[in-house]
Amino acid sequence: MGGVGEIGKNMMVIEQGNDIVIVDSGLMFPDEQMPGIDIVIPDIRYLRERKDKVRGILITHAHEDHIGALPYVLRDFPLVPIHGTKLTLGLIKTKLREHKLADKTIFREIAPGTPFQVGPFSCDSYYVCHSIPDAVGMTIETAQGTIVHSGDWKFDHTPVDGRQTDFARLSEIAAKGVMLLMSDSTRAEVPGYTPSERHVGEIFDGIMSRAQGRIITTTFASNISRIKQIVDIASAWGRKTAIIGRSMENYTKTAKELGYLEYPEGAIIHAGDIGKFPDHELCIITTGSQGEPTSALSRMALGDHRHVAVKEGDTVVMSSNPIPGNEELVSRTVDNLFKLGAEVVYEAANRPHVSGHASQEELKLLLNILQPKHFVPIHGEYRMLVRHARMAIDLGVDPDKSFIITNGDVLEISDRGAKVGEHVASGQVYVDGLGVGDVSQSVMRDRVSIGTEGIFLVVVTIEQQTGAVVAGPDITTRGFVPEEDASALIEEARKKVLEGLSRAQTGPHLAEVSALKNAIHESLSSFLYDRTKRRPMVLPVIMQV
């Protein structure tokens, strides 16, 4: 339903006979082609038409691109249980509480290595390393054999929480035979190995050893292990840490309550107490790693934050990479921090950050361990899927059994073999305010059109009996030219409207309103284009009295 041919809104459906199990239900953030949209979720018409078959939703980990669509999906399947590990369920509950859905939902906590049943499917999970704790891959037993869904993963021999991706379990799974592997392709273009999360700590240690003033650092709010490392290292260097930013406060609160985050005694201070400590005893962890304009760091960089004003002597550390599309926002934040006189650690070569996704050599290692019969690269844009599929073929997967699918493709596996069959409904559903799916392509086209060219609104009141203009034409424009500077243009446009109307009105019968509107539209569009080489949306309104 989502996540193949794109990064975001991950959702995989496994169907066998009368039973369906869903893996992940994620959202995607809108791109610049989707003005005004809050989030994008998968189109689940296919599932809605098979409501009675859905037995459960497995969640691999609690990132938004894997859980963000749950509040909407659960509207259709309120009684379908959600299976996930402890922290994953804890974070999902926090999210569902905001949507007032937490009480009604059925949660099933899973523990890696302890099999569980979802309808007819025997399932299990295994630990993987990722940029959020308690992430797992899933195994699902089907009539055709075992399916392995990797979740988002990397190999990390020295993870902060001590939980390596579970090689022993992977070997057991491999021993029984893997019918189909679906694996994370995010970094299928990146050669080599992704460094360990511990590497981040080493870089932070170096930065803290040199910094004279405050350390202000930003990372992804859900990266609990990263936050723990920073607090520990700050503490070792005699610095207290303040955690600032709503989403980060929420994540750390849940993680702490569930036992996934422990700090040294007294290591954390409240943001309001920052003033009580000298600069060299302070570390601030904050949101805004993507340069989001309303985030704490962006506001600090503009001198607009309640608790923290960035100043000379501060060392600001970007402990994150810009997600594609956010590069400019991040660069602007970095520029603003430099303008305030701060030292900024932001470049790829220096910044303390590692990815949570496996690079090429790790992808190959997993393929080699599991030796899957069939392979489907998931979680990636098309070119990444191509790269990942090529690796699988290089490593011995039969080229006819390696499939690049995109959203809505159905891979049919039967005793006769596997093939990509029909294509089912899939696509993007826009969430805008309270509306889910009501923003259509035509509404979006209108937004893009009026948002680039503006509108030119003409209102005329005519007498119904005679067709005579009794008021107007009144002209209002927005986003086109400043009205105050355009009085001559508007005056001329008014004349064009009257000319157009009188042309339309010639003849024995009164013209239809739609004909009058067309007349206005035609006479104005070309006039405005000739004069300005712009094409505002011309909106004629005819009132009859």
Added chain:
Amino acid sequence: MGGVGEIGKNMMVIEQGNDIVIVDSGLMFPDEQMPGIDIVIPDIRYLRERKDKVRGILITHAHEDHIGALPYVLRDFPLVPIHGTKLTLGLIKTKLREHKLADKTIFREIAPGTPFQVGPFSCDSYYVCHSIPDAVGMTIETAQGTIVHSGDWKFDHTPVDGRQTDFARLSEIAAKGVMLLMSDSTRAEVPGYTPSERHVGEIFDGIMSRAQGRIITTTFASNISRIKQIVDIASAWGRKTAIIGRSMENYTKTAKELGYLEYPEGAIIHAGDIGKFPDHELCIITTGSQGEPTSALSRMALGDHRHVAVKEGDTVVMSSNPIPGNEELVSRTVDNLFKLGAEVVYEAANRPHVSGHASQEELKLLLNILQPKHFVPIHGEYRMLVRHARMAIDLGVDPDKSFIITNGDVLEISDRGAKVGEHVASGQVYVDGLGVGDVSQSVMRDRVSIGTEGIFLVVVTIEQQTGAVVAGPDITTRGFVPEEDASALIEEARKKVLEGLSRAQTGPHLAEVSALKNAIHESLSSFLYDRTKRRPMVLPVIMQV
């Protein structure tokens, strides 16, 4: 006026007593914060107020960010001569011809090493290597000493046209003493040296040796040396080359006419003749290196180009890097090419591309050769200027004589020393269609607002004497919700409008139109937000009969 604290719209003004010389007059392409804008040019109010002082415009090279504002600047200074090298002037003429300005403009061709006079300023130029031929740095003699403006440059010991950045000339300039160096900071963040353009040829040679089918490659249209290399290598491998894409055809035409581009006999074929040759004898060079949706390559990737349909067996080579902000467009093109079955060479590690800008070690080398007394990093975003200024200080420039300036800052240099003085008018002027500067911030805000939230238009006709509603309220929306699905919402909104109007009409006197508009606005805005959590722009129009 432009180009410091940003990349784009480069324009430097050097003023001494009653005389001004301008270096470059570039444009910037709009970012996503500027919907509908065609291009952005510098605000030259400062110059307009000093019209009589402007003696000449020096152009370092013919890239758009250095020449693109000329058609607009020349409106104010039609008789001010433009000084540039042969190819630079040739390309400027092509541009001015489109604006019907070429005949009226005074051009002065310069030759590196041959001094020329601009008002009281003795000037000269020296060859630099860049991603367009005939690029130069400029020297300008002032009462305070020599200013060196680097232009855009890198060191390249093996450039395709054989013209190295002129070390001998640089040494001569250094020997006389450099009062102020202004140098290109584009790659001040990049360690090491930028590879030679020849490196690109070596990679292409490897690609052509392996490719079985057609080679389709894209690069910047102005990179004449790149195009020449590709044609030569293709020819050596027995391939004919077709050049496709309007801007590339224009650049190569001018370069050929002026003697900057020579092909082997018969190496070039017309796009219409592609079908006459077998695939392994074809090379296609085309526009679209930035994934521009209307470019030839993007259309080929969508199967929508007149002459070329990309197919399995084709090797598509991105001989360019995505400019920040264009990454997603480029990725989409690459994905589409993969979907058509083409092999795509696009990754930083593999693609045949080198920058035209100097990296850190080259920047240091220039600083070391010229030993400037004062230093101003130019042509870079703020953080790049910071990095470049730090290098200068590391290399011995007095920290008090290294200045980070942004657009509009005036660096005053006198016998008493140098300081950043007043800040003059500067900023962005938007060009949209025929309008230059008429799109104000408020028009832009309206575009962003209606482009994300849509409009909600209410028209009511009332009787002037009584205030009674005689027609309407009529409601039209665009970009908000699909009108056809929202009849209930619109019906309720209509009632709200009537309620609001009747509330406003109570009292002995008839309400003013503005009061009625306010009443409509208030009653609707909160109603719509409550119902949809969206805030369309509410536009009330009251007609009186």
